[in-house]
Structures are given as C-alpha cells and as structure tokens.
Amino acid sequence: MMEKEFYCELTLQSMQGKLLSDELCMQILNSSSGTELLPLLDAAYQVRKKYFGNEVQLHMINNAQNGYCPEDCNYCSQANSSNADIEKYTLKSDKEIIDEAERAYESGAFRYCMVFAGRGPSKKRVEHLAQLVRHIKALFPIQVCISAGLMDKEDAQVLKHAGLDRLNHNINTSETNYPNICTTHTYADRINTLQAAEQVGIELCSGIIVGMGEKTEDLIELAKTFRELGVSSIPINYLIPFEGNVLSQTPELNPEYCLRILALYRLVNPDADIRVAAGRELHLRSMEVMALYPANSLFIDGYLNSKGGNRERVIRMIEDAGFVVKTDKDVKDLLPSEGNRQLPVIDNHENVIKDINDLRPRL
Numbered sequence: 544m545m546e547k548e549f550y551c552e553l554t555l556q557s558m559q560g561k562l563l564s565d566e567l568c569m570q571i572l573n574s575s576s577g578t579e580l581l582p583l584l585d586a587a588y589q590v591r592k593k594y595f596g597n598e599v600q601l602h603m604i605n606n607a608q609n610g611y612c613p614e615d616c617n618y619c620s621q622a623n624s625s626n627a628d629i630e631k632y633t634l635k636s637d638k639e640i641i642d643e644a645e646r647a648y649e650s651g652a653f654r655y656c657m658v659f660a661g662r663g664p665s666k667k668r669v670e671h672l673a674q675l676v677r678h679i680k681a682l683f684p685i686q687v688c689i690s691a692g693l694m695d696k697e698d699a700q701v702l703k704h705a706g707l708d709r710l711n712h713n714i715n716t717s718e719t720n721y722p723n724i725c726t727t728h729t730y731a732d733r734i735n736t737l738q739a740a741e742q743v744g745i746e747l748c749s750g751i752i753v754g755m756g757e758k759t760e761d762l763i764e765l766a767k768t769f770r771e772l773g774v775s776s777i778p779i780n781y782l783i784p785f786e787g788n789v790l791s792q793t794p795e796l797n798p799e800y801c802l803r804i805l806a807l808y809r810l811v812n813p814d815a816d817i818r819v820a821a822g823r824e825l826h827l828r829s830m831e832v833m834a835l836y837p838a839n840s841l842f843i844d845g846y847l848n849s850k851g852g853n854r855e856r857v858i859r860m861i862e863d864a865g866f867v868v869k870t871d872k873d874v875k876d877l878l879p880s881e882g883n884r885q886l887p888v889i890d891n892h893e894n895v896i897k898d899i900n901d902l903r904p905r906l
C-alpha cells in the first residue's frame with residue numbers, strides 16, 4: 544500500500560507540467576503495485592478540477608456515412624474486412640447533417656462530431672466538408688469536429704479556413720501493435736495526419752481503443768505520444784465487439800483497470816479533454832460514475848454503430864455525483880419529454896447495434 548505522499552506527488556508532478564516516469568505510470572496501471580484505486584482517482588481528480596472544475600462536456604456523434612470503407616481496421620464494423628450487420632448508407636444530405644447539428648445543439652451537446660467512414664477524403668470532398676462546417680458554425684454556437692480519415696496539410700488548411708475547431712483522428716494503438724489491427728494504412732500515416740492538422744492550427748482530437756492485444760507499456764507510450772503531439776482531446780475507447788468483425792470477442796478488461804487508464808491519461812495530459820468514450824457502459828459497468836473523476840467529457844446517445852447509455856440516466860449520474868453538465872441550456876430541457884423517449888438507449892451493458900432511426904433521426 545502506498546503512502547498518502549505518493550498520490551500527492553502524482554498530482555503535484557502533473558500540475559507542475561512534469562512528465563511522469565514510466566515507472567510511476569506502471570505503478571498507476573498495475574493494481575498489484577500497491578496503488579489503490581480511490582486515492583489514485585482522487586489524485587487525477589485534483590488535476591481535472593484545476594483545468595475543468597466539475598464540468599462535464601457532452602459530445603454527440605453523427606455517423607454521416609456508414610460502412611463501405613475499403614480499409615481493414617480489425618475493430619471496426621465499417622471495415623472491408625467486417626461482416627457485421629450494420630445499417631450501411633452513403634453520405635447523408637447536407638440538410639440531414641445540418642438538421643442533426645441542430646439536434647445536437649438542442650440536446651445540450653458542447654461539441655458535434657461528424658464522422659465519415661473511409662480511408663480519407665478527396666479534394667472535392669474536403670471542399671464539401673468545409674461548406675458544411677461554415678453552415679453549421681453560422682447557424683449554431685456549437686464546437687465542430689470532423690473525423691474523415693487520412694488528410695494532408697493542404698486539406699487541413701481548407702478546413703481550418705472554414706472554421707473547423709477540431710480534427711479527430713485516433714491513433715488507436717501503439718506503433719508496435721498497429722500491424723496487428725490494420726494492414727491497409729500505418730501508424731505513421733495516422734501520425735502524419737495529426738501533424739498536418741497541428742501545423743495549420745487545428746486542435747487535435749486523438750484517442751485509443753483499449754482491449755486490442757496491447758500491453759500495459761503500449762498504453763503508457765501512447766499517453767506520452769499524445770502529450771508530445773499536443774493533443775487537446777483524448778477519447779479513451781474500450782473495445783466493443785461486433786459479431787462479424789475480426790475482433791469479435793469481448794476483451795478481458797475489468798472496471799478497475801479501465802479507471803486506472805483514465806487516471807493515467809489525465810495525469811500525463813493534465814489539461815487535455817479526457818473523454819470516457821465507446822465501451823464505457825460495457826466495460827465500466829457499475830463503476831461508470833467513477834470515470835467522471837479523471838474524465839471531463841463523455842458521449843451521449845451512443846457511438847458510431849453502438850447504442851449508448853440512456854441519456855436521462857447519464858445526466859442524472861453526472862448530477863448525482865456533484866458534477867455539472869457544461870451547457871447554456873437548462874439541464875431539464877435536455878431530458879426527453881414524456882411520450883418522446885425514443886432515444887438510442889441501453890441499460891443492460893451489452894453491445895446493441897444502432898438501427899436506422901438511431902443513426903438517421905432527422906431523415
């Protein structure tokens with residue numbers, strides 16, 4: 544068992560901008576090291592509180608184009624290598640995408656994330672995305688993020704001019720493990736895209752998926768890579784298995800380990816948004832609320848192709864724990880009204896695939 548000073552030292556080093564040693568990181572992730580969960584979460588919480596207070600940002604994702612991707616990412620139900628039974632469709636109309644931005648804003652989302660499956664956009668598609676960003680930014684006071692695959696600096700510049708706030712491009716796993724999860728593009732391709740966006744001044748969002756055969760060392764290396772790259776937003780996903788995917792088995796993750804990872808990422812990246820992302824319900828189970836101590840944001844209304852926790856329950860969970868939703872709206876207005884409860888919800892912590900009504904609520 545560690546002395547109280549150990550946890551204070553973690554907080555202090557993080558707040559002073561010091562990079563935690565690999566040895567300390569290992570002690571954080573390894574429960575047999577004597578590092579206890581509650582004081583560890585408190586150490587991470589002190590850092591979270593300094594930068595974000597008790598606010599929780601709600602993010603809402605729009606799967607703007609689903610499936611038909613030529614890439615072979617083993618974890619992805621939209622991949623060429625997957626036979627998962629998802630609802631596939633080509634690009635939504637501009638009207639539908641903009642209507643969904645309105646829905647995100649009305650739902651209290653702080654950020655609207657548009658995701659386009661595929662290896663990367665053509666120059667023509669980049670111009671189209673830029674138009675969408677301009678429209679949405681002109682209509683709603685909401686932060687806009689795009690995830691559209693591999694991109695070069697010229698593409699990033701076009702999106703920056705249009706007012707894009709953030710570009711998402713997850714690294715997902717370590718350089719060593721990368722060939723085990725994807726063969727059609729490389730770890731370096733992904734890093735190059737992030738660097739292109741960074742060079743033109745777009746904020747970076749990049750995260751991981753835990754449970755894809757990575758080692759503890761890989762998770763530590765990735766936490767430090769995000770810091771080096773200056774990533775502002777780090778979604779921590781836990782693998783959601785889809786029948787038909789190459790990675791179709793539920794990984795053996797326990798809630799305590801999942802929480803330790805969040806604490807590590809907060810302490811190594813003190814002022815970054817740490818988002819407890821896909822797989823939150825499945826892998827944290829009854830410990831879900833504890834994620835709010837290191838993490839300052841989460842998704843509502845599910846993920847790309849998986850349903851997520853009931854929005855009402857999520858907002859209640861946030862408030863019950865003494866956290867507050869970051870929104871300019873009355874939180875009561877974010878809850879579904881009686882008779883209008885057709886939100887994508889799960890309460891059984893299993894992976895439930897979204898149907899067309901979940902994916903295209905404004906069709």
Ligand code: SF4
Pocket residue numbers: 612613614615616619620621622623659660661662692
């Ligand atoms: S590039 Fe993106 S959409 Fe395509 S398979 Fe990989 S993760 Fe899925």
